[in-house]
Amino acid sequence: MSIFTSSNVIGKTILQQVLEPYNPSAAQTLTTTYTDIDGSDYSFTPVSASSEIHYEYSLMASTPDAVGIWNMKLMVDGVEETESKGGQSFDYQDTYDYQYAVPSWGTSAKTIKLQARDYTTAWDVNLHQLKEADGVASSALVRAVLKITEYE
Numbered sequence: 001m002s003i004f005t006s007s008n009v010i011g012k013t014i015l016q017q018v019l020e021p022y023n024p025s026a027a028q029t030l031t032t033t034y035t036d037i038d039g040s041d042y043s044f045t046p047v048s049a050s051s052e053i054h055y056e057y058s059l060m061a062s063t064p065d066a067v068g069i070w071n072m073k074l075m076v077d078g079v080e081e082t083e084s085k086g087g088q089s090f091d092y093q094d095t096y097d098y099q100y101a102v103p104s105w106g107t108s109a110k111t112i113k114l115q116a117r118d119y120t121t122a123w124d125v126n127l128h129q130l131k132e133a134d135g136v137a138s139s140a141l142v143r144a145v146l147k148i149t150e151y152e
Contacts, residue, residue, distance in 0.1 A: 013152040015047050020146040027062075027129035027141065030070055034115040037072070037127060039144045041113035046104065052151040053102040055112055060142035062093035062131035069119035074100050077110045087119070093131040112148065 022039025040057050061068060067089065074084035084100050098114060118125055130138045 015150040018148040022144040024128035028127040030118045037114040045109040056147040059144035068125040069123040070125040072116040
């Protein structure tokens with residue numbers, strides 16, 4: 001884990017920033033029920049009650065089918081953030097960069113995480129895993145990265 005504090009980016013002061021790589025030990029196979037995305041959770045404590053909190057999670061998604069379709073949503077202490085849902089449709093494999101500005105909640109610690117599900121059982125999705133690399137089939141695992149930035 002890396003934490004940076006007090007920098008200035010595009011006219012805003014960064015109060016703190018967390019960079020957390022996630023090295024998967026296995027692919028995560030989604031189902032049609034929302035489940036936590038491995039490596040996406042973090043207990044975050046803002047330093048200012050009026051700050052802006054930006055949550056970002058970058059990961060690889062692949063499908064054993066011709067097309068994969070999945071949905072995700074952001075949870076803060078077990079409560080879904082309104083308007084945080086996203087989705088993706090792709091062929092074979094693709095990277096996904098989820099970003100969401102979380103409303104300020106004060107200075108208490110809260111756990112932020114993503115949940116995901118398959119759109120249907122016809123278009124399955126595996127997270128953190130390639131389907132192809134260097135022109136051949138692959139099942140290599142791919143590191144994900146979590147980034148949380150608190151702006152003043």
